Amino acid sequence: MAHDTHTHDEGHGHEHHGNFWTTYIFSEDHKVIAKQFLITGMAWALLGGILSVIFRLQLGFPDANLSWLKPILGGWLTAEGKIDPEFYLALVTMHGTIMVFFVLTAGLSGTFSNFLIPLQVGARDMASGFMNMLSYWFFFISSCFMFTSLFISTGPAAGGWVIYPPLSALPQAISGSGLGMTLWLISMALFIVSSLLGSINYITTVINLRTVGMSFSKLPLTIWAFFLTAIIGILSFPVLFAAALLLIFDRSFGTSFYLSDIYIGGEALPNQGGSPILFQHLFWFLGHPEVYIVLLPALGITSEIIATNSRKPIFGYKAMVGSILFIAILSFVVWAHHMFVTGMNPFLGSIFTLLTLIIAVPSAVKIFNYVTTIWRGNLRFTPGMLFSLGLVSFFLTGGITGIFLGNSAVDIQLHDTYFVVAHFHLVMGSASFFGMLAGIYHWFPKMFGRMMNEKLGSIHFWITFIGVYMVFFPMHYIGIAGFPRRYYTWTNFETFSGFADLNFVVSVAAIVTLGAQFIFLFNFFYSMFRGRIASANPWQSNTLEWTTPRNPGHGNWPGEIPTVYRWPYDYSKPGAKEDFIPQNIPFSETPESNLPHENELIKLEGVEGNAIVVEEKKH
Amino acid sequence: MSTDNTVDLKIVEEPKRPLAMHPKKFGMWLFMASVMMLFMALTSAYIVRQAEGNWVYFELPSLFYTTSVIIILSSISMQWSYNAAKKDNTSYSKIMLLITSLLGFGFLIGQFFGWKQLVTGNIYLVGNPSGSFLYIITGLHGLHIVSAIVFLLIMLNAVYTGKVDSKNMTKMEMCTTYWHFLGGLWLYLFIFLLLYR
Numbered sequence: 001m002a003h004d005t006h007t008h009d010e011g012h013g014h015e016h017h018g019n020f021w022t023t024y025i026f027s028e029d030h031k032v033i034a035k036q037f038l039i040t041g042m043a044w045a046l047l048g049g050i051l052s053v054i055f056r057l058q059l060g061f062p063d064a065n066l067s068w069l070k071p072i073l074g075g076w077l078t079a080e081g082k083i084d085p086e087f088y089l090a091l092v093t094m095h096g097t098i099m100v101f102f103v104l105t106a107g108l109s110g111t112f113s114n115f116l117i118p119l120q121v122g123a124r125d126m127a128s129g130f131m132n133m134l135s136y137w138f139f140f141i142s143s144c145f146m147f148t149s150l151f152i153s154t155g156p157a158a159g160g161w162v163i164y165p166p167l168s169a170l171p172q173a174i175s176g177s178g179l180g181m182t183l184w185l186i187s188m189a190l191f192i193v194s195s196l197l198g199s200i201n202y203i204t205t206v207i208n209l210r211t212v213g214m215s216f217s218k219l220p221l222t223i224w225a226f227f228l229t230a231i232i233g234i235l236s237f238p239v240l241f242a243a244a245l246l247l248i249f250d251r252s253f254g255t256s257f258y259l260s261d262i263y264i265g266g267e268a269l270p271n272q273g274g275s276p277i278l279f280q281h282l283f284w285f286l287g288h289p290e291v292y293i294v295l296l297p298a299l300g301i302t303s304e305i306i307a308t309n310s311r312k313p314i315f316g317y318k319a320m321v322g323s324i325l326f327i328a329i330l331s332f333v334v335w336a337h338h339m340f341v342t343g344m345n346p347f348l349g350s351i352f353t354l355l356t357l358i359i360a361v362p363s364a365v366k367i368f369n370y371v372t373t374i375w376r377g378n379l380r381f382t383p384g385m386l387f388s389l390g391l392v393s394f395f396l397t398g399g400i401t402g403i404f405l406g407n408s409a410v411d412i413q414l415h416d417t418y419f420v421v422a423h424f425h426l427v428m429g430s431a432s433f434f435g436m437l438a439g440i441y442h443w444f445p446k447m448f449g450r451m452m453n454e455k456l457g458s459i460h461f462w463i464t465f466i467g468v469y470m471v472f473f474p475m476h477y478i479g480i481a482g483f484p485r486r487y488y489t490w491t492n493f494e495t496f497s498g499f500a501d502l503n504f505v506v507s508v509a510a511i512v513t514l515g516a517q518f519i520f521l522f523n524f525f526y527s528m529f530r531g532r533i534a535s536a537n538p539w540q541s542n543t544l545e546w547t548t549p550r551n552p553g554h555g556n557w558p559g560e561i562p563t564v565y566r567w568p569y570d571y572s573k574p575g576a577k578e579d580f581i582p583q584n585i586p587f588s589e590t591p592e593s594n595l596p597h598e599n600e601l602i603k604l605e606g607v608e609g610n611a612i613v614v615e616e617k618k619h
Numbered sequence: 620m621s622t623d624n625t626v627d628l629k630i631v632e633e634p635k636r637p638l639a640m641h642p643k644k645f646g647m648w649l650f651m652a653s654v655m656m657l658f659m660a661l662t663s664a665y666i667v668r669q670a671e672g673n674w675v676y677f678e679l680p681s682l683f684y685t686t687s688v689i690i691i692l693s694s695i696s697m698q699w700s701y702n703a704a705k706k707d708n709t710s711y712s713k714i715m716l717l718i719t720s721l722l723g724f725g726f727l728i729g730q731f732f733g734w735k736q737l738v739t740g741n742i743y744l745v746g747n748p749s750g751s752f753l754y755i756i757t758g759l760h761g762l763h764i765v766s767a768i769v770f771l772l773i774m775l776n777a778v779y780t781g782k783v784d785s786k787n788m789t790k791m792e793m794c795t796t797y798w799h800f801l802g803g804l805w806l807y808l809f810i811f812l813l814l815y816r
Contacts, residue, residue, distance in 0.1 A: 128646065200650060208642045235653070238656040242664065257664075278667055281667055
């Protein structure tokens, strides 16, 4: 999978200086790096999706003979043509790991933060192109390790994507906790390095390299989202690193951070004094912010696309920024809601319940603002817009179940059931995935200079949108009934046999939904070479990236970087000649639509000559 | 590479100029923030784990007091070197940078013998988590010191080849900041370990 990356990447990219290697492979140009992240992320998404369909086969068709999968799965099928139970666990684990980290963290932030930050704040490139390149290549090496782990004889990591010890710490516990787990840890360590290098670059670029006039109050909401995502990343990934480091020591050097009083196979282990709960604290201190690392960029992308395609200013710009900020802060103080049933103090549980439920407030503000932005807008249903609206829908339906799960008392019934699976797949998985797809459809013209096919995009959207609901809605019922997640089979329990038909529906929907993604893949690669030629600003959008030529070269703008005079959401301004006024149009050119206080600003536009040179020296 | 972008920043309205910090220096601060989070995670884990009981108490190696003094001294010499370079007093800057590097090595050696003291006290990496935590925290800090010493040696080379003067202080400043940060980090860790033994 990962190998496809550069072969695909050869085809596009615009620079013809330098040789093939420096232009397409070890490029320091943020646009090329963004595309590298995108293609690698798409390859991972496809793999993660296929893995999920394989384990859905087991859940939906428990009696089927899968020996036709022998060429692919080989020894992982039992003699009766069923999936090996341990391999099932590995599939679930790898699906989670791949989707959360490789697709929705690296694929989403890596693609759009890299592509959009310099273009939208008006910078020639990232603060450090070299570090940016390193960020991708660390991700690539990390991908190679994770990919390799799929093919080793003991199988990849199988302790769930949360890798709780002692299961993950003891190679004798499950075959996946052997070499597969070691590769998982190596891969994640490299991934963390990649993520930190990326985040440092994003924050530095947003703060230091904005163009003239691009104050924080004029930043597009995409940039706000990427910026805060990067801050969350910088603060939370080191904690995962610490957790993983201690786990590595437990696994390989015999320490007892997470292990105590364990008998395995009738034999007592020497480890004394460790605490597996400690791992959960450390893991979820990353793990919860990670949810927002995944979601916030998608919300930012949606804000931009919805405003553009509603031809209306985003409703409540400041409230949007405020709620992203508030979500980012809250994300660090709610981690223990993943641990309500670990025997924590009930009083502590109620505090975390309270903090968790508060997240509903900024989230609701965001949904309200999306809806009021659409309200009476001149909607244009481009594929990007459709997927953004899909995101809003998932964010709402998935978010509401979060209110149930966030209650420590209700969670006793619902924890680790399919209700949780349904909840986070809608609110974080599908929502972020739709944000990513929306972003691809929307910025494809700027990435590759061509348009994607809208009809295929709509078909892709409707099948995926309905498919996602068909997959995850029934799961709520299965979960309320108490069906636990990560179980290989339920046929041993008479209680759960009644859900065979629902599981069948879910599995069929999952297969169809995965199938629909091939429409997208075809559209993507076909349009890259044969798509309709895009104009420089095909969506009549306001942000700076659309002021670049059709195929922006290295340095993004051939001439000077445009100056910014207004916020990015001047759509359908009363009195204006057109229904959009890009950020680089000064107020002096639009007297017909200026508000009184904007006329005041015209005077200041003249002082451009008096440059205030930023001090280079000591600060 | 992108300094040229920051240099010609102009303002249009309000005197709201973008942060006037060199991007690389800023990146350095962000890096230090993530290092800080790493150690915060470990020290928090230490507290959480300790609160659960079954915790072996022991004396910290006496050498850690010595190494703390060494690292404070090295911070002072680093600052001297920086000040000298700023005044274009290269030869003095060189000597001070060299002393800083040597003190840095001294610190590492001291830490290593501190570990030896622990071993004599029957505290090993493998055993009760109280000891394991000590090894991991000091070891990880030591690794960062190694990275800082590599940085120091690069700067030493830069000073010898005349690449550092009052007009080219960015890297020197970054090196100084990093070194002070790691010194401060050690003091934090040491005081923490003293308080939560």
